[in-house]
Amino acid sequence: IYYGKRMINWCPHDLTSVSDLEVDYEEVQGTLYHVRYPGADGGEGIVIATQRPETILADVAVAVHPEDPRYRHLVGRQVIVPIVDRPVPVIADARVDPEFGTGALKITPGHDPLDNEIGAAHGLPTLIVLDESGRMTAETGKYAGMDRFEARPVVAADLSTLGLIVREEPYMTSVGRCERCQTVLEPYITDQWFVRMRELAEPAVRAVREGKVRFHPERWTKVYLDWMENIRDWNISRRLWWGHQIPVWHCPACREMVASREHPERCPKCGHAPLRQEEQILDTWFSSGIWPFATLGWPKDTPDLRYFFPTDVLITDRGIIFLWVARMIMFGLEFMGQIPFTDVYIHSTVLTLEGKRMSKSLGTGIDPLEMMDQRGYGADALRFALILRSSQSQQDLRFGEKMLDDVRNFNNKIWNIARFVRMNLEGFDPAREAASVAGPPARGGRDLSSINRWILSRYTRTVREVTRNLEDFEFDKVARILYDFIWGTYADWYVELAKVDLFGQPGDGARRHAQWTLWTVLEGMMRLLHPIMPHITEEVWQLLPHTGESIMVSPWPESPEAWIDDEVERVVDRLIAVIHAIRSLRADLGVDAKAAIAPVLQAPDGEGRRVLEAMSRYVVARTRARDLTFLAPDASPPARAAATLADGVEIFLPVGAGEIERIRGRLTQELSRLEDELARVDSRLGNADFLRRAPTQVVEVERKRQGDLTERREVVRRHLAALA
């Protein structure tokens, strides 16, 4: 850390320095004045361009590019600064851009950072014409006391009167404003504390390069490294009330400074007392940088510090990667000798529906407590919505209250599923069932019926997907997978099918199998969902039979290989396709909702028929069928029937004569769709290049599709012919 007079961003309103990272830049329309500085020898002199004529009074030189042929002859000569009539040298410096303005730059080391640098390099004096409040100083004569923006047009007018304004042009420029008060900042020279960053940054760069700290998503790594590798010294002193006061004491006698944890009695150099503590405080982000260990008792060696430092994951917004994340990594390495965390997860930035960033100071934010309590959405809904909608690609998230409706409904769905399962668990003892009746289903075993093994298989795959995506920090995918599985698979299909076993007459064994499976899967789903919806999952879990005190400390669900059953998935998927096709046909035909139907099924083979027949009670129940008939694979289809095809199974629904035209229309449309698709596949398979270059698996898929489409086309043609 070093101390000295340096040019920093100064807020003339708050009277404090401001970090480079806390400046808000804004494009504004300004004026670029071309001003002539006459030669001291009575010659033409040189024309400079400036947006800030009021700083002309502090000019100490005019600089040009050393190679600039227009001005080479002037270098070393003197020109006269207008208004103050001060002779100053024309100097050459490569930092001047000959392309900009007139190619001649007035040098004002007291009020411009670049000029300050050039001035120092050339040993030029520094003049000050603006005070800490941005007003013209007492030495500026008629301008004394004017605000900088007030003085600007006055100086310009005076230059004009002197005939020295060659040109004025409108010019877009960016001004830096104070993040706190929006006052235009002023480059200003004061006593400041700085941290030399190079040594701190180097190990922090290495930690990320070597993968000891990983960013998610990965692209933020580059953002971090680019900044760290071009890091500049950090001005850490602030003239504000709140913060850590800098622990340095000044000796008023010998001017010595001493850094100390305790207040020193007297000056260690000259013995003078009392000493005066530095008034300035540390930049708030300097204090925040020590957060990972300072909050745990550091510098004392506490049990908390030993246990919780370093931690695993930091979740934050991209807006503070430099301000906070980088500083924590640097300080962790500096003070603790370790990285403070291994993974940095950068979440989406929440926007309003209009696309504005939500923030308190902009007044664009919403109050999460209001959303949870007053609007009645609850904490789980808010949490789930934000996770569901925040994509891994880290698209900004436009938040509308409407998206909470979706999740509130999901919440409600879960609650009702739980109610349903609970009210159907009477007489069910999971401990006994697990040991005897149900037990873990063996692959291919027949101890649980198909639909139970089907949902267990799907559930097991879900456990694996959820686990993998959590480990990959793909939280939005986790939320989506669980939403789809719980609502689309478990509630919409499994619960509906299980009702047949619960309420029908297939026997007590089937009922107990259904109970065991409903409970097992629901209980597991709650554990999977718990990280995203902690409250409702705990509530539901407590209402179900369970072991352990809280879902929070229950083990993560397992995914036994034996529960995955490809064959039973194929079979039940076909059942579902058949049910869906019958409903679709029924709706298409406008069959009255209360009317019973009598579908006729024709499976492609005996085995398919046998399996479907075994599950026919599900079809009957879920389609409100009165009866279900199976045709032999080679039997001719019924005449006067609407027909459709589901996963190879032909479905017929006898209809009255009045419906024939409608059915013909439907089939004709279907036929033309099939023919279009088949034409595409045919042309692809007819392409020699495709056959030669495409991977064999892809060609195989196309061949199979061609076969399927051809078969389906034949079936539809047959159905059409049967209508004639």
Added chain:
RNA sequence: GGGCGGUUAGCUCAGUGGGAGAGCGCAUGCUUCACACGCAUGAGGUCGCAGGUUCGAAACCUGCACCGCCCACCA
């Protein structure tokens, strides 16, 4: 000036080399024994534009347009 992200159904967004998806909204029908904050069925898209690579592009490359963010001492 440099960099990054985005542009897919009316809205909010998934989908990274082989058959365009979800939720909401919309249409139609349902007080079916958990849920109308629900159930069922369905309609809806030249995947920003122009080139290129490839047997094949919403996806890969180049350029452009528009939206957003970050960085930068051009007076």
